[in-house]
Amino acid sequence: MYVAQDWQDYEVIDTGGGEKLERWGDVILRRPDPQIIWPIEQEDGQWRSVHGHYHRSSSGGGQWDMKKQLPDRWTISYDQLKFHIRPTNFKHTGLFPEQAANWRWMMDKIAAAGRPISVLNLFAYTGGATVAAASAGAQVVHVDAAKGMVQWAKENAALSGLADRPIRYITDDVFKFVQREERRGNKYDAIIMDPPSYGRGPSGETWKLEQSLYPFLESCMNIVSDNPLFMLINSYTTGISPTVLNNMLTMTMKPKYGGTISAGEIGLPITRTGMNLPCGILGRWES
Known part of the structure; x- marks a missing residue:
């Protein structure tokens, strides 16, 4: 397991009963997590005195029960990177802190490359990987289908002191964007993708990971540079094994570029x- 162990502003305090107790800066939240199938060992005062508790609905979705006054958003830091945090209607907060394990890895890879690195971040959400790559000196293209998430990413970059870095923000269906980049002849030294289980593009395009991921990865192969640095695939889809990602990278990146998976x-x-x-x-290919 790749564990994000070096957070200061974030912490999983405890888990149990299908929920996790988290600290986001000075804010304590209680949120559901389907992986947590063990009981809470001791549901003490910290479990009960949270700022917000997200309750799932039996009919789907859910809602926040705010126990204490919270700002509309607040800021947490990971090293020099800074992120706006805001509880959303879908239980999320705008950041997946476990991805810090990938941020650290990619920052080290980019910094050690000794050459200019162009990064394409697909399904890029609020830009955690974008700000990490840009902070290490990469030129980044950030693509997501949700306009609000792209704006949030811009704000995170500015918050991290990266507003003047070479980052392009694109609101688009990622599959169509990759196909256009191929026609333009654009190439990237590193590609990051964090595809959803299901999704829709801005014009109603549908995405289902089990059917769409491999063809999409094949399409991305057409925009990989001649001297690539890394390819990173993240997945939160239940039932997909890490070996599946390993196999896909073995079938695509390995024959052409060698490297390590x-x-x-x-x-x-x-x-x-x-x-x-x-x-x-996650699945990683690296040169």
């Missing part, structure tokens, strides 16, 4: 128990 779970440490919370999977 690694895959596994990605997770976060749980303070009270010393265990790790699994959060998703």
Whole structure:
């Protein structure tokens, strides 16, 4: 498991009963997590005195029960990177902190490359990987179908002191964008993708990971540079094994570029128990 262990402003305090107790800066939130199928060992005062508790609805979705006054948004830091945090209607906060394990890896790869690196971040959400790559000196193209998420990413970059860095923000269907980049002859030294299980593009295009991911990866092969640095695939889709990502990278990147492939779970440490919370999977190809 790749564990994001070096956070200061974020912490999984405890887990149990299908929920996790988290600290986001000075804010304590209680949110559901389907991986947590063990009971809470001790539901003490910290579990009960949270700022906000997200309750799932039996009919789908859910809502926040805010116990204490919160600002509309607040800021947390990871090293020199800064992010706006805001509880959304879908239980999320605008950041997946386990991805810090990938941020650290890609920052080290880019900084050690000794050459200009162009990065394409697809399904890029609020730009955690974008600001990480840009902070390490890369030129980044950030693509997401949701206009609000792209704006949030711009704000995170500015917050991190990266507003003047070479970052292009694109609101578009990622599949169509990649096909256009191929026609333009544009190439990238590193590609990051964090595809959803299901999704829709800005014009109603549909995405289903099990059917769409491999053809999409094949399409991305047409815009990989002659001297690539890395390819990173993240997935939060239930039932997809890290070996699946390993196999896909072995079938696409390995024959053409050689390199090294690694895959596994990605997770976060749980303070009270010393265990790790699994959060998703990743597959990495690196030169």
